Amino acid sequence: MTFKAASWLTALAIALITAIPVAVVLLSLLHPDQAVWDHLWQYVLPELLVNTFWLVLGVGLGVSLLGVSLAWLTAACDYPGRRFFSWALLLPLALPAYVTAFVWLGLFDFTGTFTTFLRNHWGIAQVPQVRSRAGVILVMTLALYPYVYLTARAAFQGQGRRLMEAAQSLGQGRMRAFFSVALPMARPGIMAGLMLALMETLADFGTVAVFNYNTFTTAIYKSWFSLFSLPAAGQLASFLAFFVFVAVLLEQQLRARRSYAASAKSASSSPRIGLRGIPAGLAVFWSSLIFLIAFALPFWQILDWSASVFETDFDARYIEFAWRSLLLAGLGALLVAALALALGYAQRLARTTAMNVTARLATIGYALPGAVLAVGIYIPVAWLDNQLIDTFALDGQVLGGTLLVMLLAYCARFLAVSHGPIESGLGRIGRSIDEAALSLGVTGAKRLWRVHLPMLRVPLLTALALTFVDIMKELPITLMTRPFGWDTLAVRVFEMTSEGEWERAALPAAAIAIVGLLPVVYLIRKTDAHA
Amino acid sequence: MMKTALLVLALLAQIGAASAAEVVVYSARNEQLIKPLFDAYTRQTGVAVKFVTDKEGPLMARLKAEGRNTPADLFMTVDAGNLWQAAEEGLLKPVESKAMKANIPAHLRDPGNEWFGLSVRARTLVYNPNRVKPGELASYEDLASPKWKKRLCLRTSKKVYNQSLVATLIGEYGEDKAEAMVKGWVANLAAEPFPDDTKAMEAVAAGLCDVTVVNTYYYGRLMEKKPNLPLAIFWPNQALKGNTGVHVNVSGAGVTRHAKHAADAVKLLEWLSSDKAQNLYADVNMEYPANPKVKPDPAVAAWGSFKPNLINVAEAGRLQAKAVMLMDRAGYK
Secondary structure, three states, X not given: OOXXXXXXXXXXXXXXXXXXXXXXXHHHHHOOOHHHHXXXXXXXXXXXXXXXXXXXXXXXXXXXXXXXHHHHHHHHEEOOXXXXXXXXXXXXXHOOHHHHHHHHHHHHOOOOHHHHHHHHHHOOOOOOOOOOHHHHHHHHHHHHHHHHHHHHHHHHHHHOOHHHHHHHHOOOOHHHHHHHHHHHHOHHHHHHHHHHHHHHHHHOOHHHHHHOXXXXXXXXXXXXXXXXXXXXXXXXXXXXXXXXXXXXXXXXXXXXXXXXXXXHHXXXXXXXXXXXXXXXXXXXXXXXXXXXXXXXXXXXXXXXXHHHHHHHHOOOHHHHHHHHHHHHHHHHHHHHHHHHHHHHHHHHHOOOHHHHXXXXXXXXXXHOOHHHHHHHHHHHHHHHHHHHHHHHOOOOOOOOOOHHHHHHHHHHHHHHHHHHHHHHXXXXXXXXXXXXXXXXXXXXXXXXHXXXXXXXXXXXXXXXXXHHHHHHHOOHHHHHHOOOOOOOHHHHHHHHHOOOOHHHHHHHHHHHHHHHHHHHHHHHHHHXXXX | OHHHHHHHHHHHHHOOOOOOOEEEEEEOOOHHHHHHHHHHHHHHHXXXXXXXXXXHHHHHHHHHHHHHHOOOOEEEEEOHHHHXXXXXXXXXXXXXXXXXXXXXXXXXXXXXXXXXXXXXXEEEEEEOOOOOOHHHOOOOHHHHOHHHOOOEEOEOOOOHHHXXXXXXXXXXXXXXXXXXXXXXXXXXXXXXOEOOHHHHHHHHHOOOOOEEEEEHHHHHHHHHHOOOOOOEEEOOOOOOOOOOOEEEEEEEEEEEOOOOOHHHHHHHHHHHHOHHHHHHHHHOOOOEEOOOOOOOOHHHHOOOOOOEOOOOHHHHHHHHHHHHHHHHHOOOO
């Protein structure tokens, strides 16, 4: 078997994990629900298409600005506190966005702690309305910028400073060198994070629900849960997935022909850009500001709420919840990252449009609302179970409620999260390196292991960290596929929030943050070790 | 090769196969509300109760996908609309039980006996006594009158409790009149609809608006935490003539169509509706027992008694999708 054939086989096998559930969702297109569609078209869709447009635009700009600026500061510059900020700025990732959203309402809505204080003590009655388009964009930006931050950081770290030095030696100022060289070269990395943040935005239901801000995904859930039309929900979700598929494919094709390779070994050889005086002050201010409002403030509130219910709610079971969350997120992240690496490598060996389409298909699961994808996963699993039960006269499910199904389901959902950083990381490794390896007789798996993997250190750690935290927080798939009695920390958050007990939900949310962050901080600090 | 793979999977399945004396429950009612009950049941009868929680939509999709091989014996959820939908999709089966008929009033169970309400959730008015005299308040319908302009706060129409309330209005007045009423509510709103009942009540207490519509247990929970808030309960639609009263919804359960332990599931259902379990079931969330022979928790009883709307809760379930569309048309977000 040739390498090409092997890479195709690998890519198709991986894509199948996502393609099957997505195909199940697409099957809904065969059952049009005219009454629901007419209604949605006339009364629901016009408003929410506008809403979704602004949300995607606003969050897209927001996360790019925050993510890229902070990534550049911590990856390429040096200023007081840089070491701390380099890992602290990814912490918002560990807070479920809808919990953060609720914290924001609790602080800044009309009846919020902060607003009430202003009103009662300083007589300030007019404050900007937090339950607004700007409010939801702000909160989602603060929750999602770490995706861009991490992938952009990996890209900047992979560039090496020689690039900037070369540009500066050609007479460009530092600013211009950044915009004309460093930023364009980091584009694949930035886009990878941006795409993740935007897919998350499009598929989000929890956060927008707290703000009562209607988006496309709101309509999907409305069709399903309120109008009881799962087919209509599936159809809407299919359109959403198709839209994302085309958008991602276009972005990929547009830059397909350019090379973003840089000599990565130069990374450690040149010093960071040392900031002093006012620039250093601004860097510290900007990093602290984002850290404070995106993490410290909501986390402080979550801890405060947790403390208020700790005595009644905390018990020995939390050790089990935490252990299961860690196990699932750990195994899941390893598996997802391994598959993403295999997929990325297959793409490298067979660089064709068809392969690119296959890779986009394999990673489309992230663009679907979680609960819709969960059903898409569960239907074929249950079908297979039924075949087994009937064929062998069994008295119970074989696959349903097993760890295997859970892990495969996480792959279907989160492959994009690992694939993004890895794909852009692979893109930074020049072809010349492959050729050099070839000339030394190092090929195939050996080349991946000996040559590429060491160079993929940062992207791989980034992929693991992102996927790990995402699985820790994941709800719909965990709820639907977990074995009986197999509750996790995220499941605890669900039990509390679904009856509106947000303060009690803070305890498991804080546990997710604490338990989930330790491995992630460890991973990200490792990415710093080299640079 | 396919055969071998199937065989291996089949062998795996034999490990940990189900034991006899157990009931398997799929529940959209939260773990913290049902676990104490199931634990008590197991202590009393020795029958193990296995359960898994999720949202009602995914649970129903799951039951449907599993079909005749589902491990679930009992489907438990909140809101009559969801129960009605489960019956409509053929996921439940009729239960002929004298005990259930005796314990649960007719308007709180499915006319076809496929599901039974187990606790009652009353959706009532909560107002700020500093700004409203109880005499000003009358009914849900009255909240549409111009005198409440900029004085009303509501939770989002996406919550099933409001959908169910509007569904009963449709049942009572027909779609046109109900739509006019909902439009009246929307015109009276002092703020964008809130994500939950608690936030709406806090807005009333803070003086952003004067009155809102909430489930009583949210009021109970909030007042327990902040007893000094200027909030009071008003029971609407008590003086109106005809078949009306405080809007009630249920949390309830039904035996699944393909239950493996159907007889045990019925026993569990009967126990849940009995005076032994009803207080435990309702009090843990400050709801009302569905069984009229059982008195509510003293803290709940202190809010006073009321005349409920006796329209069958299944009717609200049937009209729920209509209600959602109506609220969209009326601009109630």
